[in-house]
Every structure is written in structure tokens, then in C-alpha cells.
Amino acid sequence: MARPKTEASKCPCCGCQTRRVHSHYMRRLADLPWQGRVVEIRLHARRFRCADRQCRQRIFAERLPETVRPKARRTSRLGESQLAIGFAVGGKPGSRLSHKLAMPVSGDTLLRMIRAAGFEPEAPRVVGIDDWAWRKGQRYGTIVCDLERNRVLDLLPDRNADTVASWLRRYPGIEVVARDRAGLYAEGARRGAPDATQVADRWHLLQNLGDALRLAIGRHRKAVTAAGKAMIAEIAENDDDAGLEPSVETSTKLDGLRRSRRNQRRERYAEILQLRTSGMWPRQIAPRIGVSVRTVERWLAAGGEPEHRRRTVRSVLMDPFQEYLETRWQEGQHNGLQLWTEIKRLGFAGSHKTVYRWTAARKERPPSSPPEARWPPPSRRKCAWLLSENPASLDEPAGRFLHHLYETAPELSIAGDLARRFALIRGDDDAGLDQGSRMPRTATWLRLPPASAVTSRLSGRR
Numbered sequence: 001m002a003r004p005k006t007e008a009s010k011c012p013c014c015g016c017q018t019r020r021v022h023s024h025y026m027r028r029l030a031d032l033p034w035q036g037r038v039v040e041i042r043l044h045a046r047r048f049r050c051a052d053r054q055c056r057q058r059i060f061a062e063r064l065p066e067t068v069r070p071k072a073r074r075t076s077r078l079g080e081s082q083l084a085i086g087f088a089v090g091g092k093p094g095s096r097l098s099h100k101l102a103m104p105v106s107g108d109t110l111l112r113m114i115r116a117a118g119f120e121p122e123a124p125r126v127v128g129i130d131d132w133a134w135r136k137g138q139r140y141g142t143i144v145c146d147l148e149r150n151r152v153l154d155l156l157p158d159r160n161a162d163t164v165a166s167w168l169r170r171y172p173g174i175e176v177v178a179r180d181r182a183g184l185y186a187e188g189a190r191r192g193a194p195d196a197t198q199v200a201d202r203w204h205l206l207q208n209l210g211d212a213l214r215l216a217i218g219r220h221r222k223a224v225t226a227a228g229k230a231m232i233a234e235i236a237e238n239d240d241d242a243g244l245e246p247s248v249e250t251s252t253k254l255d256g257l258r259r260s261r262r263n264q265r266r267e268r269y270a271e272i273l274q275l276r277t278s279g280m281w282p283r284q285i286a287p288r289i290g291v292s293v294r295t296v297e298r299w300l301a302a303g304g305e306p307e308h309r310r311r312t313v314r315s316v317l318m319d320p321f322q323e324y325l326e327t328r329w330q331e332g333q334h335n336g337l338q339l340w341t342e343i344k345r346l347g348f349a350g351s352h353k354t355v356y357r358w359t360a361a362r363k364e365r366p367p368s369s370p371p372e373a374r375w376p377p378p379s380r381r382k383c384a385w386l387l388s389e390n391p392a393s394l395d396e397p398a399g400r401f402l403h404h405l406y407e408t409a410p411e412l413s414i415a416g417d418l419a420r421r422f423a424l425i426r427g428d429d430d431a432g433l434d435q436g437s438r439m440p441r442t443a444t445w446l447r448l449p450p451a452s453a454v455t456s457r458l459s460g461r462r
């Protein structure tokens with residue numbers, strides 16, 4: 001319980017002193033905790049009559065500027081502590097922490113306090129603008145960072161050129177805007193900060209590189225398949241247990257299903273291609289075929305339908321029992337449950353499902369492991385990665401694979417060489433790049449073409 005000691009109070013309107021108490025009321029204020037206990041101050045607050053007859057504020061509540069703001073329900077010192085928690089850890093975590101520290105406050109209130117604190121950043125010079133997910137896959141906003149101080153400056157509610165432009169206008173000192181390659185932020189930056197240089201950051205440059213390499217691989221799919229086959233043929237030749245008879249067992253039901261799906265994809269691609277050559281845009285083609293616009297674009301860019309490959313999953317738990325299982329398989333025991341019971345007795349700790357997966361995979365495989373099982377041909381993504389890696393760091397089969405690949409598609413060798421030189425920006429050593437004199441050293445920049453060029457390129461074909 002507390003009671004103000006002063007006898008007089010100042011009118012907030014006219015500022016004159018008065019001692020004329022009008023009435024009393026109880027004010028409850030949350031305060032700093034005491035010995036781990038939540039503290040509430042019950043304040044006998046007073047209302048005063050203004051001494052000045054002319055003042056339009058005839059009655060006013062007593063002000064206690066050092067203790068609490070008008071109408072606030074927490075003391076200023078508690079508010080400061082909670083605000084510090086809010087700034088350090090954010091809304092919900094801050095709320096949990098403050099409950100532990102006996103100064104409970106809700107996450108929403110913390111966020112309100114943070115916003116009311118009116119955080120005004122130091123004028124930024126180099127900003128980065130990118131997408132930011134309010135909810136992944138559903139709602140996106142824009143994040144703006146100060147790239148010199150490595151700090152988030154703001155989260156904008158949407159992805160909109162107008163929003164970005166009006167934000168940038170607030171800071172006329174911005175000299176460099178790092179952005180993705182979409183035309184939207186380019187447009188926003190052009191309008192909001194017309195004098196700023198637009199650049200792409202390292203991450204987006206490398207993303208572009210990855211996309212470009214995958215596209216290149218996609219265009220040479222036949223060469224990739226051929227190189228994979230050449231590798232397998234080579235492995236089969238060097239095999240000790242050569243002379244594998246081609247398996248008859250392989251064409252199982254599952255195989256048939258996969259083949260029919262592959263045919264479906266092929267037909268679908270043929271249809272897409274036909275519509276495209278008749279002059280239709282991906283946006284018009286997609287609803288007719290029943291696939292997304294993105295899929296149409298991707299398939300067209302790659303010049304064919306994708307090859308789906310199933311990854312062979314291998315359980316480490318199974319390793320010590322491989323030999324036993326293989327022997328039993330050869331003897332004719334193909335029952336997963338029976339095999340599981342047997343190896344369990346030998347100490348296998350995994351579940352029967354692991355063994356079922358093994359038997360299923362084993363059924364599809366011709367007798368005695370084929371070269372494909374030991375050297376699965378790389379996926380498109382893996383291939384792009386191989387191309388961009390330093391050849392010295394690759395293992396021997398990968399090197400031989402690339403050798404085969406470059407024989408059929410020498411263009412890919414050039415692509416790989418260019419990619420490796422470009423990927424220098426991954427490291428800290430940027431000696432090979434032209435240095436912009438005013439660019440910060442923390443990141444690597446490349447100037448982007450003017451926004452108009454980018455937008456027109458994006459709206460057209462790749």
C-alpha cells in the first residue's frame with residue numbers, strides 16, 4: 001500500500017499548483033519483484049481540482065512522473081526491465097522469461113512496448129532487401145537489413161515495390177541496395193533510392209550459379225546418362241565376379257509401375273512442348289496439362305521431363321548382418337519376418353521394418369550386387385555440384401565420371417571451369433575480383449544491370 005507524500009499537485013493542462021483534493025481512488029501498479037515474488041503496489045491516488053477557474057481541465061488525476069506514466073498499469077522501472085527483456089529475446093520467449101523472473105507480462109504486451117519505444121536505427125548506408133516468411137509457403141513480407149552493422153532494420157508487412165520504395169525514402173543516405181534478382185525489389189529500390197547502386201549479394205550470386213549449372217546439366221541430360229552408363233560398363237568390366245547374367249527377376253510389378261509413370265511424364269512433356277511451339281505461354285499451358293506453371297517453366301528450361309530416382313536407403317544397423325542375409329537369400333529364404341527373427345537372435349537391434357526394406361530392395365536387384373548399386377549415377381543437383389568442385393578434391397570415380405561426361409559434352413567442361421572461377425566469391429579471398437572502392441569488405445558485391453533490364457528479362461523467357 002502506498003500513498004503520495006506531496007500535498008500539492010500541478011495541473012497537466014495549465015500547470016498551476018493546487019492543494020484542493022477532489023477525491024481518492026485506488027490505483028494498482030505492477031512493480032519490480034521482491035525476493036522472487038510478484039509485487040503489486042496499491043496506490044491511494046488522488047484527483048485534484050484545478051485552481052484556475054478559467055482552465056478547461058477542472059478535475060485531474062495526480063501525476064507521479066518519477067514513478068509511473070499517466071494511465072499506465074506498471075511502474076516505470078518495471079516497464080524498463082520488461083522492455084529490456086523484450087528487446088533481448090522478443091515477444092513469446094520474453095513473456096516466458098518474465099514469468100520466471102516474477103514480473104509477468106504477455107508476449108503481445110512486450111511487442112507493444114517494443115514498438116512504443118520507437119526504435120530509430122542509425123541512418124544506414126548499405127541495406128539488404130529480401131523475402132521474409134511470416135509463414136513459410138503462405139505469407140511473405142520483406143526484411144531490410146543494415147549490412148554494415150549486420151542488423152535487422154525493419155520487417156515490412158508485404159512484398160511490394162511501393163512499400164519498399166516508401167521505406168527507402170525515409171533514409172536518403174542509402175548508397176547501396178543489395179537485393180535478389182526479382183524485378184520487384186529492383187523497382188522499389190529504383191523509386192525509393194534512385195541514386196543508390198543496386199547489387200546482388202554473395203548468396204544470391206551463388207544461388208544463380210547453382211541454377212545456371214543445373215540448367216546446363218539439364219540441357220545435356222543425354223550426355224549425363226551416357227557418362228553414367230560408361231561408368232557402369234567400366235565397373236562391370238573391372239569386376240572380379242564378371243559374367244553376371246542379366247537378371248530376369250528385375251521386372252517386378254513396382255518396376256512396371258515406375259515405367260508407366262515415366263511414360264506419363266514423357267507424354268506430358270511432349271504435350272507441353274507442342275502447346276509451347278503453337279505459341280502458348282506456360283501460364284496458359286499449365287491449367288490444360290494439370291501441372292503448375294513453375295513445372296511447365298522448369299521442364300521447358302531443362303528441355304525434357306525429369307528423371308526421378310529413388311535413393312537407396314542403407315541402415316548402418318544392418319551392416320554386420322549383410323553377409324548372413326545374403327547367404328540366406330541365396331539359399332532361398334526371402335521372407336522378411338523370418339530373416340528378421342534369425343538376425344535378431346544374432347544380435348540385430350533394428351526393427352523388422354528395416355529388414356523388410358532390405359528384402360524389398362534385394363528383390364529388385366539382380367543377383368550379386370550390380371555396378372549401379374556400388375556407384376549410383378549422380379542426380380542433376382549432384383552433377384552440378386561435381387562440376388563446380390575443385391577436381392583435385394573429388395574422389396576417383398567422380399573424376400572418371402566427369403572425364404566421360406566432358407568427352408560427350410565439352411561445353412560442360414567450360415561451364416564447370418567458369419563456375420569454379422566464379423565460385424571464388426564463396427571464400428574470403430576476393431583478390432580475383434574488381435574491388436568497388438566504396439564497397440564494404442564484409443561482403444562481396446557485383447553490380448546488377450539496371451532494374452528495367454532485369455524486369456524485362458524476367459517477364460520474358462529466361
Ligand SMILES: [Zn+2]
Nearest residue numbers: 011014050055
Ligand atoms: Zn489547470
